[in-house]
Every structure is written in C-alpha cells, then in structure tokens.
Amino acid sequence: MSTHSFFASRRSVLKGLTALGAGTLIAPALLRPAHAAVGGMMADGDVINGSHYGFGYAKVEGGRIVGMTAHEKDHVPNKMFETLPDWVYSPTRIKYPMVRKGFLQNGHESDRTERGKGEFVRVSWEEALDLVAAELKRVKETHGNGSIYGGSYGWKTPGLFHNCFNNLYRTLNLHGGFVNDVQTYSTGAIRVIMPYVNGGPTTSSTWPAIIENTELLVFWGANPALNCRIGWKVPDHAGLKYLNDFKATGKQTIVVDPIRNDTAQLLESDWIAPRQGTDVAMMLGVAHTLLEEDLHDKAFLADYCVGFEEFSAYLTGESDGTAKTADWASEICGVDAEQIRELARLMASKRTMINMGWSIQRQHHGEQGPWMAFTLACMLGYTALPGGGADFQIHYANYGTPKGTAPIFPGFPAGETPEGLPAPIPVSRVPWVMGNAGAEYDYDGTRYTAPDLRLVYWVGGNPMHHHQDRNKHIEYWQKPETIIVNEINWTQTARFADIVLPVCTNFEKNDMSMVSEQNVGIVAMKQAIEPLFESKSDFEIFAEISKRLGFEREFTEGRDEAGWLEHIYAEGLKDAEKKGVEMPDFETFWNETFYQEFPVTEAAKYEVTHASFREDPLLNPIATPSGMFEIYSRRIEGYNYDDCPPHPAWMEPIERLGGAMSDKYPLHVNTQHPTYRLHSQLDNNTALHDAYKVQGREPMYISPADAEARGIADGDIVRIFNDRGQCLAGAVISDTLSPNHIRLSEGGWYDPAEPGVIGTLCKQGDVNVLAPDIGTSSLAQGNCGHTILAEVEKYTGDVPSVTTYDPVV
Template sequence: MTSHPITQVSRRSVLKGLTALGAGTLLVPSVLRQAYAAAVTDGEVVTGSHFGVHYAKVEGGKLVAVRPHEADLAPVEQGTTLVDWAYSPTRIKYPMVRKGFLKDGANSDRSERGKGEFVRVSWDEALDLVASELKRVKDEHGNGAIYGGSYGWRTPAMLHNCFNNLYRLLNLNGGFVDDVNTYSTGAIRVILPYVIGTSYYDSSTWPSIIENTEQIVFWGSDPAVCCRIGWSVPNHAGLKYLEEYKATGKPSISVNPINTETAKLLGSDWVAPRPGTDVAMMLGIAHTLLTEDLHDKEFLANYCTGFEEFSAYLKGEPDGTEKTAEWAAEICGVSADKLKEMARSMASKRTLITMGWSIQRQDHGEQGPWMAHTLACMLGYIGQPGGGADFTLHYGSYGTPKGNGPSFAGFPAGEASKDVPAPIPCSRVPWALANAGEKYDYNGQEYTTPDLRLVIWAGGNPFHHHQDRNQQIDFWQKPETIIISDINWTQSARFADIVLPISTLFERNDICNISEQNAGLCAMQQAIEPLFESKTDFWVYSQVAKRLGFEAEYTDGMDEMGWLKHIYDEGVAKAAEKGIESPDFDTFWNEKKVWMYDVTDEKRNYVQFAKFREDPLLNPVATPSGMFEILSRKIAGYNYDDCPGHPTWMEPFERLGGAMSDKYPLHMTSSHPDYRLHSQLDNAELRHKYEVKGREPVWIHPDAAEARGIADGDVVRIFNDRGAVLAGAVVTDRMKSDVIRLQEGAWYDPAEPGEKGSLCKHGDPNVLTFDKGTSKLAQGNCAHTALVEIEKYTGDLPTITTFEPVA
C-alpha cells in the first residue's frame, strides 16, 4: 500500500504563495487531462444528463451544441441549454479557501461564511488541507463529529457519482454521520411501509394503465412538468405516455390549487382546494362512499385491516365530528356537491389515483399518501389493471416497463461503520448541526443529535433545498469546517470554507442507466478537456485518500476506464446467469453506446399488487398483518400526538382559512420548475426565457393583483415573519385567487451577503418557508405549508449578483 503522509499546511505560507499563482494563471489542459481521457477535437459523442440522452458536438475542442439522441422519446428544451451551463461564469475554476479560514482554521470567524473573501490555492495545498481537517476532527472528536453530505441531484453517473465517491472516502476513514431519506420523499418513504409493506417505487406500467383505466385522478401531481427530468438519464417515456392517454379521450381530474400543464394537456376537470387541506377533502369523499354504500366492502374485508376503526372516525364517533362532505368543504374550499360528485364518479369508473410528492411535503405530510391509499382501498380497484393508488407516475420514467437487461451496481461506497451516530433525517440536518445533544423522535425511536464539527459536502445545494434560509444561516455557523466540492459557485459553496472545483458530465467518461426503471444503458463519453482546474469526483477523493494513507483501497488499482469496464463486466456477468446476452464492454462503448433493453410482455403489463389480490394468503404484503393497514397498531403504539394510528385530519401550523391567514392571506406554492431541475440550470441562459426583470416569476391571480395595485411585469416583494424576497409578477388566473406560485430553485441572492434577515433579490422561496418536521414519525420537510403577503416593490431595483463569479 502506498501512503502519502498528511502535510501540516501552514495557512500563512499558503496566503504568501498566492501571489506567485496569480489570478490569471491557468494550467494548460494537457497537464490537467488524465491519461485515459478521451476528449474529441471535432465531432460528436454520446452522453446523457438529467434532461435526456444526447449527442454532444465539439468544434476545435470546444462544446458547441447538444442535441437529442434518437433514444429520447420526447426531447425537452433543457438539454439544449447545457452548453452555456458548462461554460457558465459561475463555474468554480480553481481550488479556493476562505481567507479567514486559511489564517485561523477551526478558530476562524464563522460569521464570515457567505460574505468572506476567497483566495486561490493549488490542488496540493487544498487536498492537504482537506485531509488535515478530516484527520484533526477524527483525532480530536471521533468519526461521529464528521457529517458527510451528498444530498441532491448529482450528475447522473455510475462512477463519478459524488455520493459514492465521498462516502467511500469517509467509510475507509472510519465512518461518518449520514442522513436518511430525502427532501423529496421524507414523509412518504416512512409512512407507506407501515401501510402497504413497501415504498412507492413499484408502479404499474403506463401501457397497462392506458389500456384498462377509466379515469385518472392527478392529485397534487404534474407529470407534464416532472417527467421532463429523471434521477438517471431519462428517455422521457412518461411524456410520451401522457400523450397516449390523451389520445384515448378518457377523463381525468386534476386536484391542485394550480391549473397545471398536465391539466391543460389532458383537458382535466380542475378541482382547486386550499393547499394543505387534501386530507380533509379526501375524508369528505370517503364519508360519501361510506354513507352512500359505494365502498367495496369485500375488498376492505379481504385485503385490509383497520377499516372498522377508520369508519368510526369518519362517522365522528371518537371525536364528535362527522367527516361529511359539508364538513370537508368548509376546510378545503371545494363545495360539498363537488366532493360527492367526485366520490360517485370514482366509484363508478375504474379509477387510478396518482398522487404527487407535494402532498407529503406539508405539515402532517404522512397523512396525505396514507389517506389516498385508504381511499383507493374503499374504491376496491387496487391490484386490477388501471386502478388503485400510485405515488411515482408523476415523475421521471416511472411507469415505463422494466427492461430485460443487466443491472449495474456502480462505484461502491463501502461498508458503513456501526460506531457512529445513527443517520439524521435529511430535512433535520441543518438543525442538528447547531443543536448537539438535543433529543428528537424519528420512526418510533428517540435519538440524540451528535456534536458535528466538520461538514464535507459533495454536490447538492443545501442553500437551495433547505427551509427557512435565515435560520439556516445561524445553523451553518456552528461547524468548525465546511468543505464543498461542486461545479458551480452556488450559495452553498459561498457559505463554505474550502471549495473544490468538479468537472461536468462533458469533461469525463462514465455510464448511466436510462430511466429509473432500468430501460437501458447510456455511454457518457468525454467531449471536452476539463475546464480550468476542475477534476472528477473520483480523482479528488482518491487524492484525499492518498493523503490519509488508503489510496490503494480507494482505487482498487483501477483508473477511470478500468472502473467503468469493471462495473460493466460485473453487471453483464450477473445478467448472463439469467440468460441475458450482452455485448462486451468495447462493443458497447465504441459501437452501441446506447443500449435499450428488450421488454417482455409480463413486464409491459405489470400491475402492482396483482399477486396479492389474486391470493392474499400466499402473497401477503410486508406489513405486520400481511394486509393493507388502514389502521397501523404499530404507529398507534408510538403515541405520537402528531401522527395517530389511522389517517387523520390535523390542523397545520398555518393555512388559508386557519392559523395565520388573517395576517398573511396568500398561500405560496413552490412547485417544481418548468425549465430547471431544482436549482440546476438557474445559472443557464434559459432563465432569461422566463425571468421578469431578472427575477424569478411569481404567478398571482388577477383579483389578488388588482387588490394590491400590482400589474403584470411589476417587481413585487413577497414576505412573512421568516423573510422577504423580490420576484417578477405574472398575472394569470391559473390558480386560486388566494394562492401564488413561486417555483422552487431560484438561486438565493441576499442583498447583504451572509447576513441573517437580508432581502433575497432574486426570489428563493425557501426564505419564506418554515423549518419543521412533518411529524415525529418521519421528520420530513414542510416546504409546502407557507402563508405570505405580497406588495408592489417601489424601491430602486438591486442588481442580481448571485450569478457573478467569485474569482
């Protein structure tokens, strides 16, 4: 084993040496390029991104165009903007360190994060500093003081996956504190295993749904937008299937305070409840099914447990409040007649309820998906083609028939240590950073927050995805050291101490699955040399491993192409055991490049829970009872005051018609953006297509705009007790009159960098959201529970600076 002893970096000597580097000094690409890189001078290579399968065109060594590959069934505009994304002025060009941290290290003034000056260092100096900080914190406080963060939408890849590269380093170093679940699915991932015995991924296929359903209810979901992106490389099959469903002429209902792109495409019956009242609305529908004898009593008796207790709740026996359609209408703002009409329609037609994840990103978010599944149980269509409840069809390529091809393990993260504190629910991580020793409940157990001294974060953008930005600034000052590796100068990088530049997907070789459903495999071939001094995740963390003494264990003696061939060969060897024939790696990489797998009739027509419906005794679901649990005695046994044992309406901390609505009479929805992936691409030129005077657009209803003297194109100030942002008004009737839409993902741009309470000049909605767990059960985030007020902004417009380069 080769070792590289940790260099004790002299911060003063680093500062002294900066003059020699010079701000304009660039290492030539041939020095930066790794020996096995295969960049082209002219021509096209195949690659993929979160926005599709692409051809990347290079002229004179420069990326000049990205166009869709034939495997992309419904190309989206985001893919073509990746050229200016790669060359964005926001690229992190060199390793950089906050000046105060170079001077004082762990004793630096941490209030300087977000506003302190950064200085350039060499790669050797930066890597020595990272390794020395990991060693210092481990020696002084133990591995339980290191938090490894890699939450977020990293570049899709099997080798240069920032998650696994960082986690492999930290696991080889003795362990680290991890997080659990996601901001997207914090509540639903926890609640559904109690209810249906599994998570939400096992969707019935679109072909089966389109052929057999008689009606789809899109509840809080907008697949026409969310299917534009994918966790892996999407082929946009979901968009194609939406068009196929439209061609059938079958009806659909869109339950959403916004008239979505999906509703417009399909001509859906648009039903607009008050945000956050979906559970009450579904209870009113359920009560109608019960009292009009429209519920499937045989299905409830044979496949479910707990309906007797739940029906008593509907009838008001335990609390004295009958959950009638009239009761629900007072809460949700949809008429009782409409709720009864929906109940009768859903009972008379084989109905699929497909619920988006927005419903569970609310206060008491566990209740929405639980109640949707309960409603589907009452209808009795679960396990039949085209019926039931689904929680994934709104996004990516879910519902695409699974391909009959290899599965690839990817770059291994290594074995996690059992000698570190338990993972923290990811939406509670910033709170945990600043609250060492605090008790909290999660999923039936009580935990204590660790004393986290060092944060090392690869990819992701916590200063986008976390709630209550101003409180987060306080939390972020607690750790002694924050290290970020990323492609761009996000605000997360600006709030770090050490920043490492990472190459884009165009500057390295990799492979990736096509679609979340394993529909195929895509080569991701290097198109251009790494820009400036950017490096791959694999290179960066292998070099830190070298300094910590375990480079050989990290690399296993393989370079980039060696690992890609190993990952590929391992997957096809396992596939061969199942009789699946595969091309060898060289044939795939050099000739095939995009490999779409065959699909069997069985997988094309897959129906979730069909086997359970056919024989519930031989094919029980993985709940304690082996049945769908409308009442979970396990959850009831936790005695949580914010998550009872069956679906229940509980007042959120604020809502229209409820708490705080007198002070803040508008509800802000922060839906997924039309032309971004969260905050990705907000720094691309595509933003100029939708921005209003350089700000994130906010939709406001004509009635609300007129009452406030706001005209289309005005810059407005949106505010509540948690903060304030500027945005550009788009006056439209595509939402309820007391709802505004500010899509998530706008880069945070404080008027006073690093200062708590500063006005965001650009329109980051998480300045306005509340940082609270959904309940003691799941501790998911509540980003969609947010009341605000809005007014015309009459001051001088401040300059947008969040897209300006740091150096």
C-alpha cells in the same frame, strides 16, 4: 458521426507502481480523465453523453461544445438538454481551489459568521488537498468520526463511476466512518408511512395497464407533464409518451390542484382547486360520501384490510364528535360540497387510478395525505387491479414505464460504514441537528440524540437551495467548525463553505449511466472537452485525499478511470450472461454502439403491484404486521405521537388559508417545481433566463384578482414576505391560479442583499426564505416546504441588482 476512442496512451497500473516503488500508489497523471484520442487531444465531432434532461450528442468544434442533439431513442426530447453548453461555460464555474480568507488564516477557529460574505483566496491543489486531509484527521483525532457528516444529498450529475455520493462515502468510510442521512426531501413522509400501510410500495400499475384498464385518472397534486421532463438517472421521456397515449384514448382525467397545472392543460382535464394543504380534508369528504351512500367496497375492505372499523368511527364522528361530511370538508378545503359528493360518485362508478403527487406529503402532517389516498383507493376496491388503486410515482421521472431486463451494474462502491457511529439523520433535519447538538428528536418510533457535528463535507448537492427557512439555516450553518464543498458552480452552498474544490462537468470526464428509472438501457457518457480551468473529477479529488490519509490503494483498488469503467461494465456483463441478456463487449459498446437497450417482457409491460396479494391474501401476505393493508396501525398507535395518529386524519397545519396565520398572511405560496430547471440546476443557465425570468428574477405567478387588489401589474418587481423572511420576484399575472394562491417555484438561487446577514432581503426569489423548518411529524420528520403563507406587495424601493450569478474571483 465521428467517434472517440476511449483509451488514452497510458502505462499499466502495475508497471506504474513498479516504476514508482512498492510503497507508492497511482501517480496523479494516471488519475486524469481518459482522453478521447491518442495523445490527449480532444477531437471535433459528435460525442455521446447523458444528463438529467435526456441523452444525445454534444457537437464539439475546436475543443468547445457548440450544440446538443437528442438521441433517437429519446421519446420526447427536452429543450433544456439543448442549452447544456451554456451551463458548462457559465460564468459561475468555479475555476480554482479556493479557501475562505478567514479560514486560511485561522483554520477551524475562524469567525464562522463570515461564511457567505467572507473573501475567498485562490490556493494550489496541493495546498487545498493538504488542508482537507488535515481537517479530516484533526476532527477524527479530537472529536471522533461521529463528528464528521458526509453530505451528498442532491441532484448530482448522473454516472455509475463518477458518483460523487459514493466517492465521498468511500473515502469517509475508509477514514473510519461518518454520520450519514436517511430518506429524501422529495419523499420524506411517504417513504416512512407506506411501509406501515401497504408494506412499502408506492407504485400501482405500469402505463400500458393504465392505458388499457383505467377509466378515470385523477391527478391529485401531481403534474407528470412537468416532472417527467427530467430523471434521477438519464431519462428517455417515455412517461411523457405514455401520458400523450392516455390522452389519445379520450378517457376522462381530473386534476385536483390549486393550480391548473401543465398536466391539466395538456390533457384538457377537469380541474378542481382546493386550498393548498387541505387535500386530506377533501379526501375525507369523498370517503364519507362513499360510506354514507353505500358506495364503498365492503368485501374488499373485509378481505384485504384491517382497521376500517376504527377509521369509519372517525369518519362518522363516532370517535371524536365531528362527522367528516362533504359539507365539513368544504368549509376547510373551499371546494363546493356537492362537487365533492359528485367526485365520490364518479370515482365509484369507474375504475379509478388516483395518482397522488409528492407535494401533498411535503406539508405539515404530510404522512396523512398518502395514507388517506391509499385508504380512499381501498374503499373504492380498485387497489391491486390493473389500472386501479393509488399510485404515487407515475407523476415523476418516467416511473410507470415498463422495466427493462437490465443486468446489475455495481457502480463505484461506497464501502461499509463501521459500527458504533451515530444513527443516520432524517435528511430534512440535518441543519437542525448541526445547530442542536445533544438535543433529542423522534423518528420512526425511536428517540435519537443529535450528534455534535464539527466537520461537514458536502458534494453533489445544494442545501442552500433545497433546505427550508433560509435564515434559520444560515444560523445552523455557522455551528460546524469546518465546511468543505466540492462544486461545479458558485452556488450559495459553495459561497457558505470554508474550502471549495472545483469539479468538472459530465462532459469533461468519461462515465456511463443507466437510462430511465426503469433501467431500459445503458448509455456511454464520453468526455467531449478537456476539464475547464483547474477542475477535476470527484474520483481524482478523493483519490488524492485518500493518498494523504494513507489508504489510496484501498480507495482506487489500483484502477484509474478507464480501469473502473471496464470493471463496472464487466461485472454487468457477467450478470447479463446469467440472465440470458445479450450485450456487446466493452470495446464494442464504447466505440460503436454507445447505447445498449434492454428488452421488456410482456409481464413487465402489464405489471400490477400487490396483484398476487389480491389473488390470495393468505398465501401472499404483504410486509405489514398484519399481512394486510393497514388503515389503522397498531404499531403507530404504540408510538403515542400526538402529531401522527394511528389512522389517516385531518390535522390542522401550523398555517393555512382559512386557518392559522391566514388573517396576517392571506396568500398560500405554491412552490411547484420549475419549468426550465431541475430544482436549482440550470438557474445559472443564462440561455434559459429570457424564457422565464422577469427583470432577471424568479417569476411569481398571481391571479388577476389578487394582483388587482394589491395594485400589481404584469412585470412588476414585488416583495413576498412573512415572519420568516422576504424575497423579491417578478410578477406574472395568470388565470391558472385559484384565488389566494401565488406560485414561486423552488430552486431560485438565494441572492442576499447583505451576504451572510440573517434576515436580509433575497433579491432573486429563493422561496425557502419563506418556508418553515419543521418536520412533517415525529414519525417521518419530512420537510414542510409547501406549508407557506405570505403576503405580497409591489416593490417601490430602488431595485437592487441580481448578483448571485456573479463569479467569485
């Protein structure tokens, strides 16, 4: 295996500064990615790199990536990793800096309804960067820094240094500050509610403790066999290994989901299929059975919890006149009442781990799901025991695997945001805020006023994928005066921008990343090829913008790419020495070992959340007002929210099967994560399309009975619609869906039949044209991307061509 030298022939920073004069900062040439061989020529061979799909080696021939091989430390290699060359060389790559023609002519006074349909004009990097800097100056001087929003929510490529979030934030902080966001689309409700309930943790036990101690594993709206294929950092897929290890024990698993999902199929689990969005009602039916049949752990509830008395009054109907019996729950969730009672008895008879997926909290009143799951675990009395309780993370990205004894690598610093700026916005409400300047909204016990956002700078994300109610979103997106986007590909987010700057992929620059969410190692991410076309790294781009704004030196601190990577590693090495963790020096790591694994202690292998609290609740209180698990929250009670009561409760969503809107739209749309993508990433990867696309479109899975009732055959193009929007998809008839449910995975690129026109048909299958843009409640303001009713019909018109993957020239 050939290796690449990290260091290019480069002048020292100090020498360069001296030659250029005291008032001049780093020359652009010094900010280019460090070449892998002396003289700047990229060598053929196998080059190590990492991604959200795994890590391993890019095979380079003639300056081009021709294949990928997984690293030997990747436990269950992901096939998507092998297809990354097709992503790098996608026809959708943004080749040059581009500006919307109307914006180039008229600046911030241009016709903003042209976003998404307007013509783009190629400009030089100098012109584009000057334009960006001028707009940042203009908005700051005219409207203040509180009118600049730094948008960087999304799945950027991994890396400690080329972190587009921090590069953007550092620039805007040096410019005087900006409006940020808070929380995530993934965990908007659970991250807000759980601190009130258990002090914040969403973990329970590590996988080794689960394998050894759990007798019954219930996956409630969770699908680790799918979601552990990817990682926020670089995954080693240990979660998939442990899932298979649990299967080998022969212990019972149950999957509660309207879809017999990948996990149910892998583990051959028992399958219970409630109507989507009714999980809280079903859990209440289980809880009532535990109470009614005296199966609940009264001692645990008395010693470790507060508020069960108030909750039990709700459960029995004493407080509202409706007992939440299994029969009551059955009417709502569609699961037979006796099956609900049997589940309660089974869970009480065996040490049970409830693994609740995040899908349940991405629904209207999403705070109630995790609160109720944790309450159910407390009633069972298994909470804080090895392999027991409720866990909200092992379903995703290899959480639950034991943590490594990793030192802290600081990464590229974002800097500090100056005081006096508007408060961060709950991320799923950002577009609403764009369109409603001055309006008031509640969040987590406080009332805020929406700032007047005039400039949006977005990097490392694709809001024209991940946000709900696409048509309303387009309307909001027309409000800011200027939208700037750094992107690799011509996503719809880029197409709806005014200024577009092309960014190179992780294979076209040098970096390093932690491996696994549990930091089990660090991997070198070495540049394999030259940056394609005129693309640059975010660091290069923001260094140039900083230069134009007068603070390049503060931004770079006198370091180029090589200097920053050496610095970041050196800081980690200092921490490793303090912790007694052995690590090679930087040159050895970069040129010889490539991957440094960190040892896992025995204690870490069997870590149990809240174990010390269970051992002695008086000496080890948890971080709630009472120091106990709070089934009833006095603090939430004090907020007086009519959409988030002080204990877990069933609250009718805006629409559901058997409830509101179901007469008009009788199908619930399940937006499960896609099998061959990471959200919208890789949707432009044509090497994968043949594996799942139907006539070039997103697949829509439908049960045989629902398809027959609508005259739909396998492979037909169908139209899915409701009052919010409409999209085309390709029908796949499947027996994995329960009746009255269809599956259209999130992440399909929006493809408007009439670009920029609100309400137009999406030709490719963007499920968010159907989703409502509302917050989960006044408490968390999370997104409700799983609360969707719709109808489906066979499409009989002329089938339009898919154009969302066409390049912009």
